[in-house]
Amino acid sequence: MKQPAAILISALCSLWLTAPLAAGMPDPVPLSTAAEPLQLTWCLDHFPYFHEYDNSATPTGPSVELMQELAHRAGFILNFTPRTPLARCLKLMEQGKVDLMSNLKFSEQRDQFMYMLPYRTNVAESLFMRVNDQRLIDSNTQLRGLTLATLRHYLYNPATMTLIAEQSRHIAEVDSIEVALEMLLRNRVDGVVAPTVSTAKAINAISSYQQRFKIAPLDFSANTPNNIHLALARNSRHAALEPLLRQHLQAMIADGTIARLIRPSENRPEVNQLKQ
Template sequence: MAKTTARYCLSALMLWLWLLPKPAGAEIQPQVIAPPTLVWCLDHFPHFHEYDNSDTPVGPSVVLMQELARRAGFQLSFTPRTSLARCLKLMEQGDVDLMSNLRYSDERNQFMYLLPYSSNVAESLFLRKADQRLIDSKAQLRGLTLATLRHYLYNPATMALIAEESRHIAQVDSIEVALEMLLRNRIDGLVAPTISTTEAIKAISSYQQRFKIAPLDFSGVAPNNIHLAIARNSPNAALKPLLQQHLQTMIDDGTVARLIRNPKDRPDVKELKLQQP
């Protein structure tokens, strides 16, 4: 009842203002509607989106999102560097609008619309370069202590492996922490996104010639899409069809493929795969 009365009073006030005499010569100005601002929550995901000693993130994902904003007609705002777990919580609450580079899960689907835009984020097993073991099958992982990234969803085949070997899995908060653990012999290997981990290794001079990628194939055969996520509780959730339309256009015209390069084409990844102790 109180809300109805308030709306009535507001409507009456607006009508009264409208009926006030207008100054001579006054013209009715068209109403200018500002484009909506959508807040994109970002963690630190080397190569894709990262904060390089700046308040503004850089990387292919940033370029992709800026292009989507331009085409769809919205303003894009970035959060400061925020952990993956925190971003997911903010999305659930509707306090931010967007995330990217996410794999699908039923749990996430409860509070996010997940729009696929790229088919894969490759994963690899990273070892110390001096490790003499040739690991090319998942059976060889039994008994090894491995690190994985907390809150990161791997492809289905890798997730199944993690579940099987959970007693020997150490979950860590970042690639950088895991690489330091690997270098100090606290773990035997790191299962992590290929490109991002390669970028993290390149970023630190003391890591050069210290790691390699095992020949073990982590690609799996199940669907392995990554998604743009829109918070279901976002005040801008109604823009989902518009974002989906323009995102599909960017897929169709090759923009996404141009920005999200296949890791097989990268010389630095090939170098890590070829390194021998």
């Protein structure tokens, strides 16, 4: 038989163990829901139509909506960098100082420091010329006498890359679409090879550019598949999320979310106007 002192101690222990619940305290929260959501930083430049800053601290565009939807599905908080040059974003990704980039073409070099997750097909590319240039450029051989501007650090479709390499003596690399268009307007180059939709959007955004440019009939389409990728830095603190992000991207492809958010260039008004 227990002694009175032992009975008292047992009762006090029982009361101590049950007191929080009796006082109305909540049940313990599982670790998975108690932890703060992960925060990932997306490094991005100004890529007309896809993601733009337009004098705002928050970017807009279909790529932004896509990334926000991915963050919602995967359960992380998405942070944006300020408008950052492409080359700088790539360097920060290599160092693991940012986590994500989007709208990237694959290369072996990039694959060394980023997981490349495909989510859509090629971005259309075109040759832009001054509207008063009477030359009809519809074949690769006609480019040999032209000086062309291309975008530094931008990876073109394989067929376009081959064409650029063949014309390397007559190529001027620049840092942005806007700089390339200004060079074209000032007769410093004969044409600009650049993403169709983004360049058309950049032209449409500046009133002094209206009726000044056109798209040449030369076909830059590539026969080799060349997907666009979301990139996750291999040196990111959150690199272990790669399978989860890949899974959700595939689900967004399958359910039509990506096709709904990022429409192809065909039949876009700003593009068709430049082809007339």
